[in-house]
Amino acid sequence: DAGITQSPRHKVTETGTPVTLRCHQTENHRYMYWYRQDPGHGLRLIHYSYGVKDTDKGEVSDGYSVSRSKTEDFLLTLESATSSQTSVYFCAISLGQGNTGELFFGEGSRLTVL
Amino acid sequence: AQSVTQLGSHVSVSEGALVLLRCNYSSSVPPYLFWYVQYPNQGLQLLLKYTTGATLVKGINGFEAEFKKSETSFHLTKPSAHMSDAAEYFCAVSEHQAGTALIFGKGTTLSVSS
Numbered sequence: 001d002a003g004i005t006q007s008p009r010h011k012v013t014e015t016g017t018p019v020t021l022r023c024h025q026t027e028n029h030r031y032m033y034w035y036r037q038d039p040g041h042g043l044r045l046i047h048y049s050y051g052v053k054d055t056d057k058g059e060v061s062d063g064y065s066v067s068r069s070k071t072e073d074f075l076l077t078l079e080s081a082t083s084s085q086t087s088v089y090f091c092a093i094s095l096g097q098g099n100t101g102e103l104f105f106g107e108g109s110r111l112t113v114l
Numbered sequence: 115a116q117s118v119t120q121l122g123s124h125v126s127v128s129e130g131a132l133v134l135l136r137c138n139y140s141s142s143v144p145p146y147l148f149w150y151v152q153y154p155n156q157g158l159q160l161l162l163k164y165t166t167g168a169t170l171v172k173g174i175n176g177f178e179a180e181f182k183k184s185e186t187s188f189h190l191t192k193p194s195a196h197m198s199d200a201a202e203y204f205c206a207v208s209e210h211q212a213g214t215a216l217i218f219g220k221g222t223t224l225s226v227s228s
Contacts, residue, residue: 040220042204042221043204045217090157090158103160105158107157
């Protein structure tokens with residue numbers, strides 16, 4: 001089984017503070033993704049990565065940045081959190097080395113911005 | 115651009131009844147199609163996928179889906195609902211190209227009553 005660890009699993013922060021969510025994988029998967037899940041919107045892609053230092057934007061990338069300095073870690077940063085970024089954030093990996101479209105998801109990180 | 119429309123945000127069935135969850139997609143190239151399930155407070159799990167070949171695909175827990183190109187549909191069915199099927203279900207599409215990410219529908223919550 002692919003292993004994905006998201007941290008923190010729960011976080012409450014205040015508007016204007018920076019927040020970093022971490023996604024760690026235990027296998028050598030090339031493609032990694034960050035999605036956010038909101039009621040009535042399903043999952044929306046924020047950013048994804050197709051290799052170390054190779055990233056691209058998704059449909060809701062404004063206000064978010066990402067970094068991937070190692071294959072196993074994909075970081076999502078909110079430079080200045082806003083209440084609209086209150087959400088559940090899921091990291092996912094594409095199984096295998098190619099982008100097969102078959103994703104394996106982490107358990108999610110619930111972020112509340114007050 | 116790809117998109118997914120799930121008809122009905124909430125479907126209710128009785129235990130033992132047919133489950134039908136509807137999904138229509140839009141894609142300019144041959145799609146990969148997926149159904150994922152999410153149980154409360156968990157990440158998403160793959161139910162089944164269509165890539166190429168047989169248009170009727172079988173997944174876990176007795177679910178199946180049929181790819182109908184002429185109708186641009188990929189509806190999910192199960193002959194007999196079980197209480198444990200209560201969850202949120204997401205249809206997703208991606209293109210047959212490396213580097214493209216999954217685009218999800220907004221989800222359908224399935225309720226099963228005894």
